[in-house]
Amino acid sequence: MEYVNPEGLRLDGRRFNEMRQIVAEVGVVSRADGSAVFEMGNTKVIAAVYGPREIQNKSQQKNGHALVMCEYSMAHFSTGDRRRQKNDRRSTELSLVIRQTMEACILTEVLPHSQIDIFLQVLQADGGTRSACINAATLALADAGIPMRDLAVSCSAGYLNSTPLLDLNYVEDSAGGADVTVGILPKLDKVTLLQMDAKLPMETFETVFALASEGCKAIAERVREVLQENTKQLEYRRAA
Amino acid sequence: MMMRKIQLPFTQTQKVRYERAIERLQSLSSTVNSDASVIVTDTIPVNHEDAFLKGHGTSEVDGELLATVCGVVERVDKLVYVRTLRARYKPEVGDIVVGRVIEVAQKRWRVELNFTQDGVLMLSSMNMPDGSQRRRTSVDELNMRNIFVEHDVVCAEVRSIQHDGSLQLHARSQKYGKLEKGQLLKVDPYLVKRSKHHFHYIESLGIDLIIGCNGFIWVGEHVEVRDPVMMIDGQKDDEMISSSSSTKEQSHTPLETRQNICRIGNAIRVLSNLGFTVTVQVITETVNLSNSKNVDIHEMLCSEFHVLVAENEAERRREKRKK
Numbered sequence: 001m002e003y004v005n006p007e008g009l010r011l012d013g014r015r016f017n018e019m020r021q022i023v024a025e026v027g028v029v030s031r032a033d034g035s036a037v038f039e040m041g042n043t044k045v046i047a048a049v050y051g052p053r054e055i056q057n058k059s060q061q062k063n064g065h066a067l068v069m070c071e072y073s074m075a076h077f078s079t080g081d082r083r084r085q086k087n088d089r090r091s092t093e094l095s096l097v098i099r100q101t102m103e104a105c106i107l108t109e110v111l112p113h114s115q116i117d118i119f120l121q122v123l124q125a126d127g128g129t130r131s132a133c134i135n136a137a138t139l140a141l142a143d144a145g146i147p148m149r150d151l152a153v154s155c156s157a158g159y160l161n162s163t164p165l166l167d168l169n170y171v172e173d174s175a176g177g178a179d180v181t182v183g184i185l186p187k188l189d190k191v192t193l194l195q196m197d198a199k200l201p202m203e204t205f206e207t208v209f210a211l212a213s214e215g216c217k218a219i220a221e222r223v224r225e226v227l228q229e230n231t232k233q234l235e236y237r238r239a240a
Numbered sequence: 241m242m243m244r245k246i247q248l249p250f251t252q253t254q255k256v257r258y259e260r261a262i263e264r265l266q267s268l269s270s271t272v273n274s275d276a277s278v279i280v281t282d283t284i285p286v287n288h289e290d291a292f293l294k295g296h297g298t299s300e301v302d303g304e305l306l307a308t309v310c311g312v313v314e315r316v317d318k319l320v321y322v323r324t325l326r327a328r329y330k331p332e333v334g335d336i337v338v339g340r341v342i343e344v345a346q347k348r349w350r351v352e353l354n355f356t357q358d359g360v361l362m363l364s365s366m367n368m369p370d371g372s373q374r375r376r377t378s379v380d381e382l383n384m385r386n387i388f389v390e391h392d393v394v395c396a397e398v399r400s401i402q403h404d405g406s407l408q409l410h411a412r413s414q415k416y417g418k419l420e421k422g423q424l425l426k427v428d429p430y431l432v433k434r435s436k437h438h439f440h441y442i443e444s445l446g447i448d449l450i451i452g453c454n455g456f457i458w459v460g461e462h463v464e465v466r467d468p469v470m471m472i473d474g475q476k477d478d479e480m481i482s483s484s485s486s487t488k489e490q491s492h493t494p495l496e497t498r499q500n501i502c503r504i505g506n507a508i509r510v511l512s513n514l515g516f517t518v519t520v521q522v523i524t525e526t527v528n529l530s531n532s533k534n535v536d537i538h539e540m541l542c543s544e545f546h547v548l549v550a551e552n553e554a555e556r557r558r559e560k561r562k563k
Contacts, residue, residue, distance in 0.1 A: 033328065052328060052356040107299075107308055112405055114356040145327025147297060147308040148280050187281040188301070227279040231310045234325040235277050236269035237262075237515035238431060 003160040003172055011171055012041075019155070019167045019215055024135070024226045026143040034144025038136035041169060042126035047136035049144040052114035066111035070099035072133060074122040094130060097193065101154070101183050102137050104192045107147040116146060127173040128156045130181050134193070135219060142227050150185035151223055152192055155215030157182070157208045159200060164208045166215050180205070182212035186220040248543035261550035268557050276314075278307040278322060286320060295321025296330075329354045329429040329454035331407055335398040336438040338424065338452035339409075341388045347381055349388055351396070353454045354429065357406055361396055365410035367417075393419045393458065395450055414465050415439060419450070421493050422460020423505045427512040429455035433519060440520045445500040445527075449520060457518065459504045461497050499537060503527055506540035510549050525552070 004010055014020070020041030029035035032048040039045075055061050072095040076082055102118060118140070120133045134154035141148060158168045160177040173179055178200045183193030200208065250258060278284060284305045286292050294300060297309040298321060307313070311324040324330075331337075331353075339351035339359055351359040363376050363384060388394060395416050396409040411417055432455055440449040441462055450458040507526035511518050529535075529552055535545050 027326075034326065054356075054358045111356055114405075142280050142310050143326060145309050145311070145324040149299070149308065150281050187306070224279060227310055228277070231277045231279055231312075231325060234430075234515055235312055236266045238325070238517050239269040 001175065003175060004163045004165070010165065012169060016163050017166050017211060017214070019218060020169070022219065022222050024139060024222060026139050026226060026230050032140075032144075034140045034142070034146070036136050036139035036143060038132050038139060040128055040132050040135075040167065042124055043128050043132045043169075044122070044124040045129065045132040045136045046121050046123055047133070047140040048119045049116065049137075049140040049146070050119075051116040051144070052111045052146065053117075055113065055115045060115075061113065064109060064112045066106065066108040067115040068099055068103045068106060068108065068118070069115060070095045070102065070118045070120070070137075072098060072120045072122075074125060074129075078122045078125040094133070097130070097195070098133055098137060101134055101152055101193045102141065105138075105148045105150050105152040105185060106141065107149060110147055116141075125170070127168050127170040128181075130154065130195070131156050131167075131183075131219075134183055135223060139223060139226065143230070150187045150190075151220060151227075152183055152185055153216045153220045153223060154181060154183035154193060155212050155219055156180060157212035157215065159204055159208050164204070164211045166211050178205075178208065180208050180212055182209060182216060184213060184216045184220075186217055248546060250543050250547075254543050254547050258547045258550055261547070261554045264554040265550075265557065268554070268561060276312050277310075278313055279310045280307060282307045284313055284320060284322075291318060293319045295319050297322030297324060323430075325430050326428055327430070328356055331355060331398050331401055331454070332434070333398055333400060335434065335453035336395065336450070337398060337409070337454045338393065338395050338419070338450055338456035338458050339454070340424070340456075341390055341392045341394055344384055344388070344390060347376070347384075349384070349394075351394060351409060353407070354426070354456065355407055355454065359396075359398075359407045359409050361394070361409040361411065365399060365408070365412065367412055367414070371414075388418060393424050395419055395452070395458065398453075419458050419460055422448070422458055423501055425457040425459065425505055425508050425512075427455045427457060427508065427518055428515075429453070431455065431512060431515070431518045432457075433517060435519075437520075442504075442520075442524065445504070446497055447500050447504060449504065449523070451518065451520070457508055459501050459508070461493050461501070502537045503530065503540070506530075506537055510540060510546055514546060514550055514553070516549075516553055522553075522556075525556070 008015060023039040026036045028037050029048045032050055034049040036047050052066055055067060060067055072091050118137050122129050131154040134152060138151050156168055156179060158165045158172060158177050158179050160172060160175055168179060178196055178198035181195045184191050284307055286305050297307055299306055299308050307322050309322055309324045311322040314321055314323050337353055339353040341349050342352045343350040347363045349361045351361055353359045396411040399408040399410040401407055432451055432453055434453055438451050442449060446462045448460050448462045504527055507523050508518060526549055530540055
């Protein structure tokens with residue numbers, strides 16, 4: 001199948017280095033300490049953060065560090081074909097990946113004897129849910145006022161029809177080509193997540209990786225804008 | 241916490257009025273401190289030649305001072321720190337807090353305070369209900385549920401913060417203790433300002449208002465604070481008997497008081513929804529506004545009243561600025 005037509009346009013009309021539209025909003029769950037909705041095109045994820053709060057299971061307590069927990073779930077209606085199982089292997093793996101990514105950017109040592117819970121729910125899945133989840137979690141953690149080293153952001157890229165493609169959607173994702181998900185800390189310029197589910201030659205991988213990193217930086221810009229706007233709003237409303 | 245984003249069904253005119261009020265608030269505040277708000281990883285400008293102390297919410301990376309939380313940069317002498325907006329309660333010794341008992345443990349109660357851990361109220365740091373001063377015995381320990389049980393709302397003072405971050409409370413005065421006949425409201429802690437007075441008695445309505453530093457606000461029927469130390473021992477027993485017999489009679493709260501509690505409660509909800517600082521002055525003003533505009537209690541949470549409060553707040557801040 002042709003994923004990139006001769007004019008250089010993809011199935012949904014984007015160019016190879018074009019991202020889908022991003023919509024982000026914080027403070028969407030009233031009871032949570034921090035919450036956010038993150039949309040990338042038709043992929044939509046809602047994140048809620050609770051804590052830092054008292055550790056519920058004392059045996060899990062770590063000395064001098066906060067405990068970070070993450071639960072990822074997909075709404076039954078998020079995909080075309082209804083999925084029924086809840087705790088499948090994919091969710092467990094994703095929960096772990098997201099937990100590790102967020103743990104790396106949270107300053108857990110300043111919050112001892114406490115627990116931070118991150119809940120992620122995919123409302124619509126159209127490729128790149130992994131990235132969308134990380135971005136949503138970052139926004140929600142920042143909204144909850146949890147100290148962080150940096151804002152972890154993530155973006156995916158792939159390689160189809162011998163073209164590197166940024167931000168794959170579901171059709172491109174299931175085409176069987178490589179799917180590289182990259183998570184970076186933009187300020188510190190570090191990679192916190194790198195996943196690939198196919199083989200790529202080294203040179204190709206490097207271009208794809210570079211493309212994904214560029215995407216991450218663009219997302220970081222957007223995330224910062226949202227947080228800046230929100231912080232300003234809260235401050236001038238409060239100021240008495 | 242409570243509702244955050246304004247998700248009210250505004251009509252077109254209400255929307256315009258609301259946006260105008262918010263714009264006015266913005267223009268009023270922007271002249272006060274410009275661009276002090278930072279988000280995670282923003283560089284905080286500091287003069288590196290002068291010595292400075294890095295406080296909460298900052299970290300030094302490659303000689304740059306970076307913010308680790310979203311908030312507002314505050315400078316006190318050499319200290320530079322970031323004051324967070326939406327975050328959990330950050331305790332200081334001497335703060336008056338309102339909390340909910342979640343567990344009765346050995347010689348202590350665990351209290352939920354919207355802090356990173358549960359607060360601890362020791363039996364020994366409580367005044368005995370009869371006011372006597374003595375060592376707590378094992379009998380007292382067994383009778384702890386006579387004082388507080390789970391889900392009771394209590395008011396206490398922060399005694400100390402341990403180095404491991406746990407929080408000790410004490411309630412060594414008659415004004416602290418169990419709170420009854422009222423409502424507990426939860427607002428974001430950044431909306432509460434520390435002040436000299438956190439206990440308020442609104443005389444015109446007969447309502448007690450306790451604005452806890454942790455963002456828990458108690459609105460309840462007024463109770464007279466009795467100081468048992470003042471009582472002579474002989475009278476004490478009579479008083480005990482009479483008070484126990486009179487509790488049944490007093491357990492009825494008049495309808496008017498209940499309505500007043502609800503009205504104040506809703507005023508606080510509206511202020512919290514709009515993200516305005518919650519002080520007694522603003523609360524009473526909001527209550528008066530609702531009365532003068534003939535807004536029913538249940539109508540206070542509608543969009544129209546939100547708009548009114550926002551406009552009123554803009555006007556109030558403008559007046560304040562003039563002075």
